[in-house]
Amino acid sequence: MKKILLAATAALALVPMSFGASASEKVEFPKEKWSFSGNFGKFDRMQLQRGLQVYKEVCASCHSLKYVAFRNLEALGYSEDQVKAFAAEYEFPTLDDEGSEIKRKGLPSDHFPSPYPNEKFARASNNGALPPDLSLMTKAREHGPDYVFHLLTGYDEPPQGMTVMDGMHYNKYFADGNFQIAMAKQINDDQVTYADGTKATADQISRDITAFLHWAAEPKLEVRNSTGLRVTIYMVIFTILAYFLKRRIWARLEK
Template sequence: MIRLGALAVGLLFVLNVLWGAVQPREAEAPNMAEELHKHPKQMVWAHNGPGNLGIFGTFDRAQLQRGFQVYKEVCSACHSINRVAFRDLADLGYTEAQIKTIAAEYEVATIDSNGEPTTRKATGADKFPLVYANEAAARAAQNGANPPDLSLMTKARHDGVNYVYSLLTGYSDDVPKGWNKPETSYYNPYFHSINIAMPPPLAADGQVTYADGTAATTDQYAKDVTAFLTWTAEPKLENRKETGVAVILFLIIMTGLGYLSYRKVWADVKKA
C-alpha cells in the first residue's frame, strides 16, 4: 500500500512537470528603463582622425583649452580631476607662467614647520586637488550623490567620448508617461538608470564666454569639455598613435625585405 502511494505521488509529480513544460509561458513584462535608454550619439572628433577611424588624429589645442575653461568654470564645482597635474597643462599649449597662475588659484594640503596640517598655494608639480575631502563629505554636500572624479571618465564608460557628450546634451523635461522620476532626479535617457542626480551642468548658451570668439552654445561647451576629458584620460594618445604608425611602417618595410631575400635565396633552387 505504501509503495502504491509513493508511486502515485511520483506520477503526480511527473505529470505536473510535464504539464508545466508544455504550457506557454507568460510574456515577460517589458523593462521600461531598457526601452527608454539610448545609445550614445556618434560624433566626429579631431583626435580620431579622418573618417573617425581612430588613426592619424590629433587633439585640437584650442578646443582643449576651451574644454579646460568649461571644466574650470562649471564642472569643477563638483567634480575633481585628481589624476592630472598642473604642469600637464603644458600639453594644452599653456606657458609655464600661465600654469603657475592657474595653479596659484588652488590650495593644497601640506604640513607646516611645527608638524601641523595647513594649506598652501599649488605649484605646477601638484595635482588638481579633490573637491571634497572624502566620499562622506561629497554625499553630504550633494544630497546623497557622490560626484565621480572625471580624470578617466571617457575610459571608464563604454564608448566613453560619445557617452560623455551625449549625457551632457541629453537632459530633457519631456518625461515619458508612466516613467517614475523622483523629484530630486533629472530625466536623461543616456544615463544608465535614466534618472540622474546631477542637474544639467550646461544649462544655457552664454554660460561660459570664450576669449577666441567661438560660439558660446551648450552644444559647443559639451564638445569642448568632452575633448578635454578625453585628453585627461589619455594624455599620451598622440604619442601612442605616432609609435603605432612607425611600427606598422617598419613591419611593412621588413616584410618587403624579407620577401625579396626569400626570392634571392631560393631563386637558384627553383631553377634546378
C-alpha cells in the same frame, strides 16, 4: 549526430546575445567625430584649452580631477609660467613651523584639488549621490567620449508615464540609472564665454569638455598613435624586403 551538433552550435551562438543585452546596450549612442579618433588622431590644443575652461568654470565645483597635475597642462600649449600662475590660483592646506594648519599656494606639481573635504560631505551636498572623479571617466564608461558627450546633452522631458524621483533628472543616455541621474543639466548655450572667441553653444561646450576629459584620461594618445604609425611603416618596408629576398633565394630552385 549532425543535427545535434548543429543545434548545439546554434545554442552557443545565442548565449552571448542573451548575456550582452544589458540596459546600456539598448540605448543608441550616435558616433561622434573627434579630432583624436582613429589611428592618426591628434588632440586639438585650442579645444583642450576651452575644455579646461569649462571644467574650471562648470564642473570643478562638484567633480575632482585627481590624477591631473597642473604641470600636465603644459601639454595643452601653456608655458611653464602660465602653469605656475594657474596653480597659484588654488590653495592647499599645510602646516606651519608651530604645527598649526595654514594654507599655501598651489604649485605646478600639485594635482587639481577635490571640491569636497570627503565623500560624506560630497554626498550631503548632492542629494546623497557622489559626483565621481572625472580623470578617467572617458575610459571608464562604455562608448567613452561619445557617452560623456551624449550624457551632457541628453537631458530632456521624461517620456509620458515616467515619474522622475525627487532630486533626479531624466537623461535618455543614463541607462544604468534607469534614465534618472542625480546630476542636473549642467550645460546651456553661452554658459561660458570662451577666451578664444569660439561661439559657446551647448553642443560646442559639451564637445570641448569631453575632449579635455579624454586628454586627461589618455594623455599619451598621440605618442601611441605615432609609434603605431612608425611600427606599421617599418613592417611594410620589412615585408617588401623579405619578399624580394625570398624571390632571390628561391630563384635558382624554380628555374
